Amino acid sequence: MNQPPIVVENLNTHYGDRHILKNVSLAVEPGEIFIIMGGSGSGKTTLLNHLLGLLVPTSGTIRILGQDIHAIPALERRKLRTRMGVAFQSGALFSSMSVGDNIALPLREHSNLDETTIGIVTRLKLEVVSLAGFESLMPSELSGGMIKRAALARAIVMDPRLLFCDEPSAGLDPVVASSIDDLILRLRDAMGMSIVVVTHDLESAFKIADRICVLDRGEVLALDTVDAIRRSDNERIQNLLNRRTEEAEIDPDAYLRRLMGEKERSSRFGPDARKGL
Amino acid sequence: MPHRLPPLLERVGRAAVGGVAELGFAASLLGQSLYWLALGRARGQPVRLAPIFAQGMDIGIAALPIITVLAATIGLMLAIQGIYTLKTFGAESRVTLGVALSTVREFSPLITGILVAGRSGSALAARLGTMRINQEIDALTVMGIAPVRFLVVPPLVAMAVLMPLLTLWADLVSLAAAGLYIAAELQTGFAAYADEVLSLLKLNDLMHGLAKSAIFAVLVTIVGVVNGASVSGGAEGVGRMTTRSVVQAISAIVVTDMIFVFMVTR
Numbered sequence: 001m002n003q004p005p006i007v008v009e010n011l012n013t014h015y016g017d018r019h020i021l022k023n024v025s026l027a028v029e030p031g032e033i034f035i036i037m038g039g040s041g042s043g044k045t046t047l048l049n050h051l052l053g054l055l056v057p058t059s060g061t062i063r064i065l066g067q068d069i070h071a072i073p074a075l076e077r078r079k080l081r082t083r084m085g086v087a088f089q090s091g092a093l094f095s096s097m098s099v100g101d102n103i104a105l106p107l108r109e110h111s112n113l114d115e116t117t118i119g120i121v122t123r124l125k126l127e128v129v130s131l132a133g134f135e136s137l138m139p140s141e142l143s144g145g146m147i148k149r150a151a152l153a154r155a156i157v158m159d160p161r162l163l164f165c166d167e168p169s170a171g172l173d174p175v176v177a178s179s180i181d182d183l184i185l186r187l188r189d190a191m192g193m194s195i196v197v198v199t200h201d202l203e204s205a206f207k208i209a210d211r212i213c214v215l216d217r218g219e220v221l222a223l224d225t226v227d228a229i230r231r232s233d234n235e236r237i238q239n240l241l242n243r244r245t246e247e248a249e250i251d252p253d254a255y256l257r258r259l260m261g262e263k264e265r266s267s268r269f270g271p272d273a274r275k276g277l
Numbered sequence: 278m279p280h281r282l283p284p285l286l287e288r289v290g291r292a293a294v295g296g297v298a299e300l301g302f303a304a305s306l307l308g309q310s311l312y313w314l315a316l317g318r319a320r321g322q323p324v325r326l327a328p329i330f331a332q333g334m335d336i337g338i339a340a341l342p343i344i345t346v347l348a349a350t351i352g353l354m355l356a357i358q359g360i361y362t363l364k365t366f367g368a369e370s371r372v373t374l375g376v377a378l379s380t381v382r383e384f385s386p387l388i389t390g391i392l393v394a395g396r397s398g399s400a401l402a403a404r405l406g407t408m409r410i411n412q413e414i415d416a417l418t419v420m421g422i423a424p425v426r427f428l429v430v431p432p433l434v435a436m437a438v439l440m441p442l443l444t445l446w447a448d449l450v451s452l453a454a455a456g457l458y459i460a461a462e463l464q465t466g467f468a469a470y471a472d473e474v475l476s477l478l479k480l481n482d483l484m485h486g487l488a489k490s491a492i493f494a495v496l497v498t499i500v501g502v503v504n505g506a507s508v509s510g511g512a513e514g515v516g517r518m519t520t521r522s523v524v525q526a527i528s529a530i531v532v533t534d535m536i537f538v539f540m541v542t543r
């Protein structure tokens with residue numbers, strides 16, 4: 001029970017020729033809220049998709065709840081997945097189903113509950129994300145923030161051991177964003193689930209995180225507690241914390257070459273081309 | 278500096294590899310669908326009837342009016358052409374044989390297949406493509422719901438059941454329409470025409486057409502799914518793959534028809 005529910009060892013991944021994640025290793029502890037931070041394009045979503053077993057890594061292992069997600073047979077993997085909940089960055093609600101049906105789907109597919117019970121559980125979860133009364137609306141009739149909350153309700157409907165949220169509060173007003181933070185804290189406290197959250201939002205990260213993993217261009221720049229991250233003297237981390245942009249390009253030749261549309265040899269972006277997290 | 282276009286040979290090679298990969302994907306989809314049909318219940322993921330019926334309504338019932346109109350038109354067209362052609366030999370009384378056989382063996386399955394490819398195959402490709410770019414397929418996967426079982430098997434079963442039924446209906450309508458024209462033109466009466474059709478048509482002819490239509494059903498579904506699942510690049514990609522799915526499905530139907538006829542009539 002006390003073994004880490006997520007263990008990643010030496011994960012390397014590519015999209016085509018581009019090396020995205022570079023030797024990423026991390027472990028998420030039971031009952032922990034684990035934040036993955038990093039600038040746009042640093043590989044957060046890619047890392048999350050690997051944790052979910054949606055992408056196959058070039059090398060490295062990913063163990064979820066003690067099982068290597070790529071080594072186990074498909075049947076075991078599907079069973080494993082019923083114990084994890086995922087709220088995607090875009091929500092990924094099924095557009096042909098009402099909000100209520102979306103949330104009820106995992107229950108209908110994986111449990112033998114009768115429709116009355118399923119209805120109650122569904123409304124309960126909608127209540128939790130403050131969407132009570134919206135179950136008969138279609139996803140296209142929801143606002144962006146409501147979609148995110150409905151996605152969260154769907155993610156927790158099976159009471160998973162592991163919850164993954166990609167940018168749960170991006171694009172929400174501060175009140176709703178902070179209510180989602182509270183919700184994540186409550187879920188952890190009430191159900192003891194381990195929660196992995198990808199976010200840009202520093203304030204929310206510091207509020208809910210137990211530990212923070214800072215990704216930078218596919219590498220783990222830092223992985224530590226909130227306080228340690230705050231106190232870090234790493235320049236790039238401080239830049240991220242203080243929302244500073246990093247100093248301008250120093251290699252005019254590389255800049256010119258890029259403007260001319262020439263490809264650099266090893267990657268699409270030169271070594272110094274991507275300043276700033 | 279602009280990139281050189283890949284040499285012709287390389288492009289041909291890539292296309293060939295892509296084509297083979299797509300065929301492999303199609304075969305694996307079919308295999309997985311059969312797996313879920315046979316073992317879904319034992320694996321805790323039964324294929325449910327409700328979505329099959331829902332798809333069936335859409336594929337079958339909603340297509341009835343247009344199939345009826347087209348089948349009647351084709352029946353009339355065959356009768357008109359048949360009588361016109363046979364007149365040159367003074368053999369117009371033999372028209373029923375040609376009309377009955379070509380309708381039941383060729384035209385009904387073909388027109389039904391093409392129509393369903395245009396109506397339902399393309400809709401399937403568009404639906405799956407949209408689901409893919411919205412990450413809905415990923416969402417299913419991470420819920421532990423096998424996308425093939427949930428998204429592919431219901432239309433496949435519905436199609437495989439309804440396409441032969443629609444073809445049968447097209448047979449009836451088409452023969453009746455042809456009969457009305459022939460009876461009026463040759464002044465023989467509809468009852469005589471009906472008797473003649475019944476005595477000419479063998480069960481074998483009927484089954485030939487229905488078996489083909491079942492194969493077309495599988496082709497249309499799998500082509501739609503392969504194209505839908507391969508969508509990349511947003512809404513434009515969905516449109517492109519939907520068009521591609523219709524073109525491929527109709528080509529597959531026509532080619533398979535020819536191969537089937539060649540094999541069966543030898």
Ligand SMILES: Nc1ncnc2c1ncn2[C@@H]1O[C@H](COP(=O)(O)OP(=O)(O)OP(=O)(O)O)[C@@H](O)[C@H]1O
Nearest residue numbers: 015016020038039040041042043044045046047200
């Ligand atoms: N499907 C894909 N095909 C090719 N490259 C991709 C794909 N998805 C992401 N990438 C590349 O991988 C890198 C990491 O992308 P990722 O989506 O993981 O970033 P992110 O950290 O989630 O960014 P954001 O904060 O903007 O969501 C980017 O350089 C991106 O161009």
Ligand SMILES: [Mg+2]
Nearest residue numbers: 044045046089
């Ligand atoms: Mg992202």
